[in-house]
Amino acid sequence: MMIYLAAVAALLLCSTVGCFQQRFSEHFVEFLLNNEERNEFALKSFKEYKHAGTFGGRVDRDDEEDSEKPISRHDPVIFVHGNQESALNFSATATGWNNQIEYFLSKGYSMAELHGLTHGQRNVTVALSNRFTCEVFRGVRRHIESVLHYTQSPKVDIISHSMGVTIARAAIIGGTLNFSDGVCHLGHSLASKVDTFLGIAGANYGVCYCAIQHLMGFEACSHDAFATGVCQVNGENDETMTAHAPLHCAAENVSCDNNYASILRQINERNEPCGDFTVSTWSKQDEILGGTNMAWGKKTSHIPNSDLTIEYGDLTHSEIKDLTSRHQHELVNMHAINVEVPRIRHATDTITAATTPLTAPRIVISLLSI
Numbered sequence: 483m484m485i486y487l488a489a490v491a492a493l494l495l496c497s498t499v500g501c502f503q504q505r506f507s508e509h510f511v512e513f514l515l516n517n518e519e520r521n522e523f524a525l526k527s528f529k530e531y532k533h534a535g536t537f538g539g540r541v542d543r544d545d546e547e548d549s550e551k552p553i554s555r556h557d558p559v560i561f562v563h564g565n566q567e568s569a570l571n572f573s574a575t576a577t578g579w580n581n582q583i584e585y586f587l588s589k590g591y592s593m594a595e596l597h598g599l600t601h602g603q604r605n606v607t608v609a610l611s612n613r614f615t616c617e618v619f620r621g622v623r624r625h626i627e628s629v630l631h632y633t634q635s636p637k638v639d640i641i642s643h644s645m646g647v648t649i650a651r652a653a654i655i656g657g658t659l660n661f662s663d664g665v666c667h668l669g670h671s672l673a674s675k676v677d678t679f680l681g682i683a684g685a686n687y688g689v690c691y692c693a694i695q696h697l698m699g700f701e702a703c704s705h706d707a708f709a710t711g712v713c714q715v716n717g718e719n720d721e722t723m724t725a726h727a728p729l730h731c732a733a734e735n736v737s738c739d740n741n742y743a744s745i746l747r748q749i750n751e752r753n754e755p756c757g758d759f760t761v762s763t764w765s766k767q768d769e770i771l772g773g774t775n776m777a778w779g780k781k782t783s784h785i786p787n788s789d790l791t792i793e794y795g796d797l798t799h800s801e802i803k804d805l806t807s808r809h810q811h812e813l814v815n816m817h818a819i820n821v822e823v824p825r826i827r828h829a830t831d832t833i834t835a836a837t838t839p840l841t842a843p844r845i846v847i848s849l850l851s852i
């Protein structure tokens with residue numbers, strides 16, 4: 483125990499809103515150690531990723547007056563990052579959730595209410611070798627359970643990005659999922675404990691890059707990750723079908739019942755909510771998911787049964803996470819965003835049903851610029 487606690491000290495990051503600790507707080511680590519076996523994943527993340535690898539937990543424990551206060555006044559927010567990313571800013575390609583923390587702190591949240599950990603390697607060069615695993619699904623699930631328990635809050639909010647959208651969805655809906663190398667039992671659904679579920683630039687139906695023949699063999703394009711499969715369009719022969727797959731996969735006007743990643747299909751087919759209010763967001767300038775956001779006729783970032791979808795016009799795959807903190811805060815607190823701000827040029831509340839064949843979103847807001 484002393485080893486953990488000695489390592490907690492310092493590592494403060496300071497900005498205009500003050501300082502926050504770039505690791506779990508001592509108070510939270512003590513809490514996790516009360517059930518070391520169950521919290522193994524979070525403790526491992528804490529130990530393994532010393533710099534910028536975890537955050538969250540009360541820091542005012544020595545203040546007697548404060549320690550009488552409940553830990554949480556807002557629904558605590560749990561942030562789930564994507565492939566080769568980090569809980570906090572670690573490198574130019576793993577910028578973490580620093581912007582969100584600074585913004586939420588400026589709006590009256592405390593670090594006891596903001597939680598995140600690092601899973602996977604924080605190294606962009608190995609991004610194609612990563613896939614979903616039961617260990618990460620279960621580990622993130624237990625982190626969510628531990629935050630609920632720690633804060634004694636009836637509900638949490640989830641903000642997830644990219645691969646983290648699927649990880650968080652799986653962690654919350656629970657049940658049994660079949661990976662190619664074994665079965666993953668997660669337990670009952672946690673959806674009743676989640677208020678807002680925000681999925682930013684997720685790939686719920688695969689990534690069209692995975693329809694490129696020479697990428698199909700990578701773990702990230704497997705059935706345990708983001709395979710999109712190949713469809714025959716306009717009676718093409720096998721050769722042109724494969725060669726044109728990436729293009730057709732991303733097209734707006736193509737639709738087929740394709741054999742996309744088994745793990746994504748199992749999660750989508752459960753057709754269960756992951757919270758009281760589900761929001762999907764994507765961008766037309768996303769260099770990973772493509773400008774159309776399509777995967778064989780489906781908007782890949784559209785979580786089935788979303789209550790709100792937001793399409794941004796001009797943000798990259800990481801900018802849609804890093805530059806929309808204000809909207810993220812509004813969504814978890816108001817279940818809406820304030821679009822009456824100066825830099826927005828265009829907003830509309832309609833979208834044709836044809837572009838969202840599975841379930842038409844109830845509200846769609848298109849933002850060409852933020």
Ligand SMILES: *[C@@H]1O[C@H](CO)[C@@H](O)[C@H](O)[C@H]1NC(C)=O
Nearest residue numbers: 570571572573574576577580
């Ligand atoms: C993020 O971390 C990298 C590497 O430590 C650093 O170069 C960069 O300035 C940081 N970015 C911000 C916005 O602090």
Ligand SMILES: *[C@@H]1O[C@H](CO)[C@@H](O)[C@H](O)[C@H]1NC(C)=O
Nearest residue numbers: 573603604605606607608609
């Ligand atoms: C990232 O992975 C590559 C390939 O394995 C390795 O050469 C490189 O040193 C790693 N970078 C970091 C920062 O760990």
Ligand SMILES: *[C@@H]1O[C@H](CO)[C@@H](O)[C@H](O)[C@H]1NC(C)=O
Nearest residue numbers: 658659660661665744748749
């Ligand atoms: C998982 O695999 C088992 C057999 O190993 C099968 O009975 C079950 O239906 C599968 N579940 C899903 C969701 O595919």
Ligand SMILES: *[C@@H]1O[C@H](CO)[C@@H](O)[C@H](O)[C@H]1NC(C)=O
Nearest residue numbers: 715716730733734735736737
């Ligand atoms: C989809 O639209 C594009 C551009 O309008 C067109 O070139 C292509 O042939 C269409 N594809 C199909 C399958 O209709």
